[in-house]
Amino acid sequence: MRAKSLHGHALLRDRARLRAAEGSALGRSRTGVRLAGALASLGAMAILAAALAVGCEPTAGHDRPVLLFSSDNQGVLAACGCPSNPTGGFAKRQGLIEDYRRTRPLVVLVDGGDLMPTRTNPIKVKYLAQGISRAAYDALALGDAEFGLGLDAIRELEREYKLPYVCANVRDASGALVVAPHVIREVSSPKLGGARKIGIFAVITPTDYDWPPQKWREELKVESPVEAAKREVGELAGCDVVVALSHQTLEESRELARAVPGIHVVICAHDRKILRQPEKVGETLLVCAGEGGGILGALAFGIGLGGQPEWALTMTELSAHVAEAPWAMDLYWAYVKEAKDKPPPDWNLAPLVTTYAATEACGKCHPPEYKQWSTTAHARSYESIRKTGRQDDPECLLCHTMGLGRKGGFVSMARTPELGRATCQACHIVAPDHAVRKIKPEPRININSRLCMSCHGVIQSPDFDYYVYKPKILHRPLDAGKK
Numbered sequence: 001m002r003a004k005s006l007h008g009h010a011l012l013r014d015r016a017r018l019r020a021a022e023g024s025a026l027g028r029s030r031t032g033v034r035l036a037g038a039l040a041s042l043g044a045m046a047i048l049a050a051a052l053a054v055g056c057e058p059t060a061g062h063d064r065p066v067l068l069f070s071s072d073n074q075g076v077l078a079a080c081g082c083p084s085n086p087t088g089g090f091a092k093r094q095g096l097i098e099d100y101r102r103t104r105p106l107v108v109l110v111d112g113g114d115l116m117p118t119r120t121n122p123i124k125v126k127y128l129a130q131g132i133s134r135a136a137y138d139a140l141a142l143g144d145a146e147f148g149l150g151l152d153a154i155r156e157l158e159r160e161y162k163l164p165y166v167c168a169n170v171r172d173a174s175g176a177l178v179v180a181p182h183v184i185r186e187v188s189s190p191k192l193g194g195a196r197k198i199g200i201f202a203v204i205t206p207t208d209y210d211w212p213p214q215k216w217r218e219e220l221k222v223e224s225p226v227e228a229a230k231r232e233v234g235e236l237a238g239c240d241v242v243v244a245l246s247h248q249t250l251e252e253s254r255e256l257a258r259a260v261p262g263i264h265v266v267i268c269a270h271d272r273k274i275l276r277q278p279e280k281v282g283e284t285l286l287v288c289a290g291e292g293g294g295i296l297g298a299l300a301f302g303i304g305l306g307g308q309p310e311w312a313l314t315m316t317e318l319s320a321h322v323a324e325a326p327w328a329m330d331l332y333w334a335y336v337k338e339a340k341d342k343p344p345p346d347w348n349l350a351p352l353v354t355t356y357a358a359t360e361a362c363g364k365c366h367p368p369e370y371k372q373w374s375t376t377a378h379a380r381s382y383e384s385i386r387k388t389g390r391q392d393d394p395e396c397l398l399c400h401t402m403g404l405g406r407k408g409g410f411v412s413m414a415r416t417p418e419l420g421r422a423t424c425q426a427c428h429i430v431a432p433d434h435a436v437r438k439i440k441p442e443p444r445i446n447i448n449s450r451l452c453m454s455c456h457g458v459i460q461s462p463d464f465d466y467y468v469y470k471p472k473i474l475h476r477p478l479d480a481g482k483k
């Protein structure tokens with residue numbers, strides 16, 4: 001029952017949005033010349049445009065409607081702009097989405113899940129929700145990041161910010177689906193031969209990953225994605241186009257496409273692999289934008305002579321060339337203003353030490369290690385965020401300084417300058433008085449890739465490879481031997 005009434009809402013919302021889209025199509029003809037330039041730059045930014053002719057139309061014209069998809073944003077409002085990884089983030093993605101909205105007659109916008117932060121950061125969630133709401137998504141799959149917020153929070157976001165969450169295979173304690181299983185978008189365009197219905201549903205993996213979070217394990221029942229998808233395809237029988245948001249691995253998404261006929265596009269949204277070319281699985285198109293939210297996928301579509309949808313894929317990297325939407329950056333700075341000096345987001349992966357020490361304190365007894373450490377990037381980590389003007393963003397401080405928000409940890413450069421770097425304790429969970437108290441430091445074995453990856457995450461350090469990075473920080477050359 002609940003699902004049905006939500007579905008009704010979705011239709012109402014979609015009609016309103018359709019009118020808005022028609023309005024912008026009018027605006028388009030008035031500013032045709034300027035837009036031609038924008039189109040050219042869109043083309044230049046595309047890292048790949050793969051024409052996939054299912055019917056007889058080989059390429060996508062700019063007059064075609066477009067289905068935009070992304071996934072795995074991981075709560076990033078504004079990308080750090082680091083040379084190591086300048087891509088991704090809500091603000092850049094929104095910039096590109098708005099380019100599409102200005103230049104295409106019709107945009108359908110979906111996200112495959114994990115738009116929200118994976119760690120507790122209620123202030124960020126609030127600002128991001130405002131942004132997502134304004135971005136006017138057609139459907140948002142629930143990913144494990146969203147489930148990590150808790151069911152109450154999800155429903156609150158749905159209510160307060162009108163976020164169109166969908167998930168067809170998770171039920172709450174009462175046996176009801178946690179959110180609507182699908183939305184139906186009615187669109188109209190000459191390229192589609194008139195009015196058409198697009199049905200979008202979502203499923204989440206029942207396997208792998210650390211979800212549902214411990215506290216939800218008893219409460220949430222995760223059903224088979226394949227069974228749920230079969231049901232959805234039945235429910236969406238009246239739609240001209242059926243899209244599945246598959247918050248699953250590529251293999252699981254392939255299986256979904258294989259096992260459930262009647263889905264036109266499966267958007268895989270929880271796998272590292274980027275599919276630069278779409279895959280065909282039977283009659284179904286499979287696409288995947290990889291992890292870290294660095295890519296916006298665009299499927300231009302039309303309806304072929306036989307009534308079947310036809311697609312052409314463009315994958316655009318949200319690189320330095322893509323301008324952020326100014327309003328989304330305003331949102332980011334408003335977030336920073338509110339989050340500054342508040343207790344920082346929960347960072348339960350960071351090494352926990354009882355007493356934070358200046359590297360100089362350790363250096364008194366370990367001069368060679370201190371000397372070598374001083375030459376590494378870890379010794380200059382605060383400088384990097386200061387140079388980019390992001391020193392008030394608590395999330396940047398979390399990795400670029402030590403112990404933010406913890407007793408005795410980093411407070412500010414004025415008060416605790418000695419902790420404004422990745423100190424010895426980033427890697428050695430050792431108290432400074434360990435020698436005096438005759439506590440032998442943890443065995444070396446505790447330094448492993450997992451420890452590094454608490455800071456060298458997929459967004460900030462996408463090229464991280466333990467065996468390439470470790471030699472760069474070792475206190476002595478690898479071949480120097482150990483005593």
Ligand code: HEC
Nearest residue numbers: 357361362365424425428430431432435436440441443444
């Ligand atoms: C008062 C001198 C002193 C200070 C200060 C000191 N250490 Fe040590 N540290 C020692 C001595 C002595 C040893 C070797 C003794 C041992 O093996 O138990 C040692 C050993 C170590 C080891 C090597 C353990 C191994 O497996 O070989 C590490 C790592 C280490 N210290 C890290 C640190 C860090 C990090 C700090 C600062 C938070 C620090 N030390 C501060 C004296 C000190």
Ligand code: HEC
Nearest residue numbers: 377378380381384399400422426451452455469470472473
């Ligand atoms: C407390 C967080 C933290 C931990 C833990 C950490 N790093 Fe880093 N690391 C950083 C930050 C922040 C930078 C970027 C510094 C800057 O601003 O230039 C960095 C930079 C580096 C760089 C320089 C990269 C480059 O291309 O210049 C190397 C190499 C590196 N880390 C290796 C490691 C290894 C290996 C480990 C684990 C043994 C590790 N790090 C653990 C935070 C951390």
Ligand code: HEC
Nearest residue numbers: 080082083084384385388390395396399455456457460461
């Ligand atoms: C999860 C931990 C983490 C967070 C959060 C983080 N960084 Fe970093 N940052 C790193 C690591 C690790 C590197 C080194 C990456 C590499 O070289 O592989 C890095 C590198 C950088 C660099 C490049 C330094 C150089 O010159 O090579 C800049 C600039 C930077 N970060 C800025 C930021 C800003 C701004 C934020 C906040 C929006 C931020 N970082 C948040 C971990 C983090």
Ligand code: HEC
Nearest residue numbers: 359362363366369370373378423424426427444445447473
């Ligand atoms: C980015 C991670 C990282 C940082 C930061 C770091 N170390 Fe180390 N340290 C290591 C690794 C890795 C080893 C070698 C252990 C191994 O090979 O298993 C090591 C080894 C040591 C040892 C043992 C030396 C031996 O006999 O092999 C000492 C002592 C030490 N570090 C002290 C320090 C001090 C003091 C600082 C700060 C000035 C520091 N380390 C900063 C990663 C780090």
